[in-house]
Amino acid sequence: MRTTRVASFSHKVTRLHKEPNILTLVAKVHGDIFTLWFGPNPVIILNGFKAVKDGLTTHPEDIAGRPVTPVFKAMANNKGILLATGRTWKHQRRFSLMTLKSLGLGRRTLEHQIQEEAHYLVEIFRDMKGKPMNPSYHLTLAVSNVICLVVFGHRFSTDDETFHELLEAMECIFKFGGSLRHYLYDLLPWLMNRLPGEHKKMLSSCEFVHQFIRKEISSHQATKMSDDQDDFIYHYLAQIQKFKNQPKPAYDEQNMIQSIFDLFLGGTETSSTTLCWALLYMVLYPDIQAKVQKEMDAVVASGQMICYEDRKNLPYTNAVIHEAQRFSNIIAIGIPRLCVKDTMIRQFPLKKDTIIFPSIASALYDPNEWETPRQFNPSHFLDKDGNFFCPEAFIPFSAGQRICLGERLAKTEMFLFFSNLLHEFTLHMAEGTKDVNTEPVWGGTLQPHYYELCAISR
Template sequence: MGILALSSILTALILCFLMAQFVRLQIRRKRFPPGPTPLPYIGNFWQLKFFRLSRELLTEEAKTYGNIFTLWFGTVPAVILVGFQAVKDGLTTRPEDMVGRPQTPYFKALANNKGIFLTTAKTWKNQRRVSLMILRTLGLGKRSFEYQVQEEACNLVEAFRNTKGKPMNPSYAITLAVANVICSVVFGHRFSNDDKTFHGLLEAMECLFTFFGCFMHHFYELFPWLLNHIPGRHQKALSSRDFVHSFIRREIKKHLDSDVPDEPQDFIDFYLAQIDRTKSQPSPPYDEKNMVHCIFDLFLGGTETSSTTLHWALLYMVLYPDVQAKVQKEIDTVLAPGQMIYYEDRKNLPYTNAVIHEIQRFSNIVAVGVPKCCVRDTTIREFFIEKGTIIFPILASALYDSSEWERPLNFNPSHFLDKDGNFTCRDAFIPFSLGHRTCVGDHLARTELFLFFSSLLQAFTFHLAEGSKDITVEAVWGGTLQPHYFEICATPR
C-alpha cells in the first residue's frame, strides 16, 4: 500500500472519528439550555469572540438563545444567566443548589480548595462561617469597626492634600488606603505608604486580578499540563500567588512568636484560637493553610473591588461636575466643615448615597464574575440542570437591564431616588451577588465606599488636569474593569 493511500485512509479515519464526536456532542448538548453550536474538544472557542466574555457580548447572545443559554468551554458546558430575572431565578429559587465552585485547573492552582472564595462543599461552609464569625466579633457593622475605615479615610484626604492641587493619578493612593483597612482587620496594624514590601503585596494582587479572564487564563484552563512547563503570563500570576502567601505567613509567624494577648485583637488572633479549640477533632477543619487562604481571599475580594470602584468614582465626578457640586452642597448642608463623617450619616445624605450606588451600578467592575457550580441536580425555570454544571450569573447584566433601569447606559443617580428625592434601592442592584454565596465583606465595602467618597468630596473639588484629553469611560479589561489612566487635581475646599 502506497504512502498516499495510507495517508488517505488515516485522513478518512480521523474525519470519521471527529464526525462521531460531533454527533455525540450534539446529542449531549440537548440536555442543556440552547446555545451556539460547539465543536468537539474546543467547544465554542472556534468563535474567537468567546475568548473574552463581556456583558455586551452575552446580552447580544441572549437575544438569539434566550436569557438562559449554554456555552461550551472546550468540553465543559456552562449555563449563562443574563438579565436580572434570570440571575435572580438561578441564584435564589433553590439557593442551596448553587453554592458550589467549579474546581478548574487555575482555581486549583490558586487555592486547591482552601479558604473561602474558590472553595466548595464543607471547606467553603466551615471557612465562610468562621470568617464571618470573626469579622462580626471584631465589630463588623459596629461603630468600633468603622473607626478603622475613618482613620484610613483621613489618611487618604491627607495624601491628596499633600499633592497641593498638582496633577496626579488617584489610583495608587486609593488602593493603599483600602488595603490598609484590610491590614488593620487581619494583621492588627497598618503599613506605611513607603513600605516597599507592602507595595509588592499590592502589585502581586493586581497581577492576579489582571490575569483572570484574559486569553492566557482561558488557555491555561484548557491546557494546564502544557502551560505548567513553559514560561508566560500564567507563571507570573502563580509567582504573585506565592508572594502573597509568603507575606501572609510572615505576619502569622509574628503573631505566633509574640505573646498571646488576653483578648484576640485581629483576624489572625481569632483564627489561631479557633485552630487551638478544634485541633483535637479527628479531621480538624481549621489549619494554617486554610487561614492563609482566608486572608488571601479577604485581600483579593476586599482591596481590588473597593479601590477600583472609588477610582471610577473620581473619574465620574470630573466628567459630571454638576453631580459633584450637588453632592458637595448636600454634605455642606448636613455636616459642618471638617466634621467627621459616619456611615449612619448616609440616611441624611440621600443624594450622596444615590450617587455612590449609581457609581457601583454604572462602573459594573465585575464583567462576568466568578462561576458557580450546582451541587445537586436542580432546575432553573423550565431547564433541568445536572449536578456539577457550571453556572455563570452575569451580575453586570442585571445592573444594565433595560427592564429594570430607565436609562441603564447613562450615569443617572436618579435611579436610586424616588419622586420626593428620598434614597431607594432597587432589587436589581446586586453588585455583591445573590443567594448563599454573597460577598463576605459586602458591609465593609459599603462602609468604605461611603466614608472614603464622602470624605474626599467634603474636602476637595476635583477636576481634570490641564491638558487631559481623550478621557473615556471605556474600561481596561481584567479581573475587574479598570478605568484608563487619567490625571486629576484635588483643590481644597
C-alpha cells in the same frame, strides 16, 4: 433551554468576559437562561436580572459549589473561601463571617478605624496641593489598610516597601483573571506549566502573598493576644487549637492563609477600583459633583469628618456612590458556580456538576429594571421625593449563598472615602488632558484607564 455551540473555547470565553453584551444578544435569540457549549463542556448562562435572581436564589444551596478549574486549583487548591467548594468552603465562610462580626463588622468600632483611614487619605490628597495625581494607588492603599487592621491588627505605612510589593502582587493576580492566558491554562494546564508567561508571574505573585501572610502568622504565634490586640489571625489560631484533635480538622494553617488571601483579593481590588471610577465620574460630570458638595455642605460643617450615619441625611451622595458602583460594573461576569446536586432553575433541570455563569452586567444594565441603564444617572437610586432607595436589581455583590461576605465593609469604605474626599476637595481633570477613555481595562476587575486629576481644597 436553548443551546448554542462555541467551537474555540479560550477565544470565545475571553470574548464573552470582555463583551458581556454578546450574552444579551444571544439571550434575545435563545432566552435569558441558555447553554453554551465550550467544546464538550456545557455552561449555563444566566442573563438579565430576573434570570440571575432566579438562578442564584431559588435553590441557593444546590448551586453553591465552585468548579475546581486548573487555575483555581493552582491558586487555592480548594482551600479558603473564594475559590473553594464543598465542606471546606462552608466551614471557612461560616467562621470568617462570625469572626468579622466579632471584630466589629457593622459596628462603630470598625467604622471608626475606616474613618481614620479616610483621614489619612484626605491628608495624602491635601499634600499634593492641587498638583496632577493618579488616585489609584492611594485608594488601594487606604482600602487595603482596612483589611490589614482587621486581619493583622495593624496598618502599614505608605513608605513600607514590602507592602508596596504586596499590592503589586495583588494587581498582577487580578490582571491575569479573565485574560487569554487564564483560559488557555484551564484548557491546557499540562502544556502551560511547561511554558513561560503571565501565568508564571501570576503564580509567583500568589506565592509572594502567601509568604507575606505566613510571616504575619509567625509574628502572631510568637506573641499572645492582649485585650487591645484582637484580629482575624488570633481568632483563627484559636480555632485551629480548638479542633486540632479531630480526624480531619476543617481549620488548619493552609486554610487560614488562603482565607486571608481571599479577604485581601476580594476586599482590596474591588472597592478601590470602584472608588477610582467614582472619582473619574465626578471629574466627567462636574454638575453632579457640585450637587453632592452642596448637599454635604448643608449637613456637615466645614472641616468635620463625615461618618457612616450621615448617609441617612445625604441621599443624593449615597445615590451617586451606588450609581458609580452600578455603572462601573467592575465584575461583569460573576465567578462561576457549580451545581452540587441535581436541581432546577425555573422549568429547566440541571445535572450535578453543571457550571453556571451569572451575568452580573446584564442585571446592572437590564433595561427592564433601570430607566437609563447606559447612562450615569443617580436618580436610579432616588424616589420621587428625593429619598434614597436601593432597587432589587442592584446586585454588584452577587446573590445567594456565595454573596460577597464583605458587602457591608465595602459599602462603609466606599461611602466614607468618597464622601470625605468630595467634602474636602473639588476634583478637576489635570490640565492638558484631551480625551478621557471611559472604556474599561479588562482583567479580573474592569478598571479605568490611567488618568490624572487635581484635587483643589474647598
